[in-house]
Amino acid sequence: MSSPLDALADTVHAVRELWPGEQLDALAGADLVKVNNLLGAARRQLDAAVTKVTAEISRQSRPELGPESLAKKHGFRNANSLLSGSLGTTGGEAAKLIEVGEATAPRVLLTGERAPARFPHVAAALSAGRIGAAAASVITTMLKRVQIRAGAEAVDEAEQTLVAQAAGLSIDLLRKVVRSAEAYLDPEGVAAREEELRASRYLRMWEDPDGALMFNGRVGPEHAAPVKTVIEGFVTAELAAQRAAEASDDPDVPHRTIPMIQADALVRLCEHVLACEHSDVPLGGATVIVRVSLEDLENGTGHGTIDGLSAPISIGTVRRMAADGGVIPCVLGTESEIIDWGRQRRLFTKAQRRAICERDHGCARCGAPPGITKVHHIRWWSRGGTTDMNNGVLLCEACHHLIHDNGWDIRIEGVGTKAKVWFIPPAHVDPGRTPQLGVRHRYDHTAA
Template sequence: MTLTTASVRTAAAAVCARDGADVAGLSRAELLELSHDLAGLRRAVDVALAQVAAEVDRRSAPADGSAGLAAREGFRSAGELIARATGGSVAEARRLVAAGELLANAAVEGAVFAPPSPLAQVRVALARAVREGALSVDAAAAFTSAMAGLPDTASTRDLFAQALSKAPGLAIHQVRKLVWRAQALADPVGWEGREERQYGERSAGLREDADGMVTLIARLTPLDAAPVRAVFDANVRWAMQQRRDDPTSDTRTPWQMRADILVDLCRHALDCDQPTSGVKTTVVVRMTREELAAGLGVGEVDGVAQPVSASALRQAAADAEVIPAILGGASEVLDWGRGRRLFTTAQRLALVERDGGCAWCNAPPSWCEAHHIKWWERDAGMTDLSNGVLLCTRCHHRIHRDGWEIEVRGDGAQGGVVWFTPPRSVDPARAPRLGGRERYGIAA
């Protein structure tokens, strides 16, 4: 594949134009522009580096033995050679190789096959997004890994096309959530097998450090981690709420709180006559009624990034500590007008179904509270779904402080779509920005 450096030169010129500038003296707009230019330069360099890394890997094939490029340079693998050159990790080097192979193979698929197969069409579009700087090398590697071994069908293509359309501008952990969901929906049986392998790899252990502290190391399946996360999040959130009322009531960090919760739980297990913290925790699993009955397809657990197979969710829903949110059945009254100040549990479950967590940053539902869009007191706002939105504390305060507007449009599959309109100080055109599950989710 031909190496082109035009994008690197263009991005470098934009950065070098500010050579000698005092970063501390830049205006807000200048600082943001410089940050954008530097990120563009990094992506452009990564594209070139990925191409070179893929060629280094090709010349270091295990079949070449000691004659391979990496072996001749004294390295056990191409990953180690590339990591030494970049100063990064072997895992990062592998992602560069994967992206470089994508760029090379997509160029061939797009030119030779007419028309390309469904998944080849996604790879061609993915490679274009990487070359144009819309997507990072790490994001491309996440897509490539997720698509490996999936059925090469129009359905799979459509799922990953959805993910690709939403990926630009997202952080890598949010991109992974998109591709995991697309992967699970494209091959539910294969996803269930993945869960079985994860279950076989679960582990936990304690290790004494040199300074006398003890480090706990655990690897849990997403479903097994759900109750642990629920207990941690509920207790930390409760402690933070107490701190808002009395700032001196608890000076611990969230990390210290989680450590104390774990120790208290284990102490309680030694003597179950001792009372618990009293903070109620639940795990909410979500699937359609048809999936629950058939045991096919995938659903989700609030606060867990990866989708979970319907068969695993059926087992979880049988647990007394788990609330199954069965979608599509008879529902409770979800609009209370002015008759109720706080959103009910049923309304909160419905808001989580619509927003997926924080409607702005996609933080887990356990970090969020249901807020009135039109304030209860100031605007006489109703306690209805159309006037409710899930926001974490940080986003709630920032949106109100900076003057953002929130609107729920239409009814939609999950009760409407959340839009955020920025103030003119952020965007003079005040172009609305999509939020909630529609921004971060993938539909089958």
């Protein structure tokens, strides 16, 4: 019988034939793909050898051997610590290799007789290099979990099917297949696992040293479904708007990564709940309160604070938040007296939003769809701005930040849905501060 290393040696020889030197850029595309495929085969073949060795090291390092344990003879506490150090991996990864090795190695019975591997089909595929150790671990871990309830015959059938499906699949896709197989083999276990997931759900929040709020959480499929659906829907809409804005060659369009957009989605959802007049979410009167002195707010100096968070915020951020409909500012005078707590009816009504949508058709500056915009006060509420159409404008989050961060002004010309929105750039962008027409009237000649 050939050694597991014989196939590996043949594969390495084939790689050297295609890739004799160090440079890869001279290889044709087809040859580069062949080299990649051969290296994948080599990794799987090496996995077959590694799992056999780890299984034997684990067998010779059994706790009952005491000081005669192979690991202890070489100065290690157990097989796991020996392997993690020599293979340069984590303790958890070493433990998985040992489990795969033990599940796929021939067994020695108490009588001294040899028996087939616990999972012979996985063992055969691993030895042949059709699957790697990671795939073998995913399959055998699940099969061990359901073995008693499903029965030997069903498990053997599932093992053959999964091994055949695993070849060529990524581990992420294989996990999906294995989860489906587990539900088929152990339908009663699905409900039990769901109950475990419900009981173990959590969301933790804490501030890091820089003052950023950090999140860590875990929810089962039942609670994950609405969260994932809404956030992915938001990301899809935002990416479409971002691509449209980038196509316009606007140099001011900010580029956001998907993780950034997902964070924005969470913020927008919470802002929506705070601002919604008919929300049935029990918030106990929760309100975002931003504290700032009247002098700092008017002069653009100093900083502000947000109730419940320890990090100070810049005056620019205070001004942006003061302009948002979902936040009530607490403006303090020189003697710390309360000048303005804001007014609860500061939000634009749904009817007003519909009318402003009819006028602006989306973000008034970049044209992003109405669904990802908010109505913002042009003259800030904290500065006496009114909640009417001529003091409201639809802006997406990116344009809202651009306007407030860079000193742009907005002017409404006309009344009602035929009014035009003008954006006046700051002097550092245009010394003449020439007004720029909003996107609807700039590109839609029928709106004139």
